Amino acid sequence: MGKNTREQLLESARRCFAAKGFYGASIADIADELDLTKQALLHHFGSKEKLYGEILKGIAESIISDIIRTRADVTDPLAQLEALMTGILKRQLAHSDEAQILMRELLDNRARAEQAGNWYLKPFLDSLVSIVRTIPLEEDLTEARALALVYQFLGSINYFVVSEPTLTQMFGKEMHAAMRQDYPEQLRLLIRSRFHRV
Amino acid sequence: MGKNTREQLLESARRCFAAKGFYGASIADIADELDLTKQALLHHFGSKEKLYGEILKGIAESIISDIIRTRADVTDPLAQLEALMTGILKRQLAHSDEAQILMRELLDNRARAEQAGNWYLKPFLDSLVSIVRTIPLEEDLTEARALALVYQFLGSINYFVVSEPTLTQMFGKEMHAAMRQDYPEQLRLLIRSRFHRV
DNA sequence: CAATTTCCTTACCAATCGGTAAGTCATTTA
């Protein structure tokens, strides 16, 4: 039953870290969810940091492989950008745990020096930038501008995903359901209109 | 010197909470920055939670008063939206501490039941929505769609502000400086093009 | 001048943190 326990611990840890952050979640909390002691967790992962590191690695790998799959399908750069962004939105909505963890990682970067989980995602950002720069546009996009554009879309996506509980509390469940259903289309509109192809 | 100490403690706490989050920052850390003991802090604020609550309240008040000031100047709804959003961007860039705390608050909402600091900002969201809905557009905007639109812009802003250290680490200081300088213009372009007024 | 209040300290406290050590029990391997 060893392999199974390990994976269950990873799932539990992902939930806890997403909900309370690295400092807020204790390894005892995580193990308790499976009616285990924290020493069982330490047996499998050695330390809290290593456990967290494995989770970050898993998220980055999963996202990147997800992206690569999407990328091969389309050739037109604008369509490709659109497909990638809506793909990311869908993905993050389905795995909001991961979106939360990455957002926390973004925030904790200031304190926790290097080893950030976002580094894994740099190649992914680079490829998005190169796609954007091949889209014909009257203005010439510097790398900084292309990155800013990419960041605007990524921000729209991740901020929304991470705001789910707050939006639900503020505007009610139905309102959030409506937004969630419509958001992919709104994202597509935002991207297309920015490139004057509406 | 009491009033002064209190304010200095608030500043120090804002920095610590922004950098490490509510759980990650200890009241001893905060007091240490002023060469005080944590008991001095407890004397002024009673408890860690109350201190944090005061910070949230301060941030919300400061943002809202900032917004109200911007709002009176313009009448055309699109121009008003534009002014508000670039105003928020400027503001968040200048007070990235506050942007980080609010983003953390968004994430911790799941765990820490009600009393969220984002509630203070609901009227602000409402007024943004009402502005957007008065902008003429071929599609009719439901409340959910208008809110989605607002959220896209807010996401673009806050995600970028919060990503500063990561972006700097990944792409270098100069690149980030270039992005930061250009981001207001890019935001304006994003908003205008979405409303077909480029 | 006496009393009180404000601001802060040292001295504690129980609870919790991540982690180590040692041992139990079941399964696998030689």
Added chain:
DNA sequence: TAAATGACTTACCGATTGGTAAGGAAATTG
């Protein structure tokens, strides 16, 4: 069958957490 390995447990550990109690020095107030 004996040895070894994997998957846990209980029993600890020192450090740190937020918070309380009591008191001291200085300023404010009567």
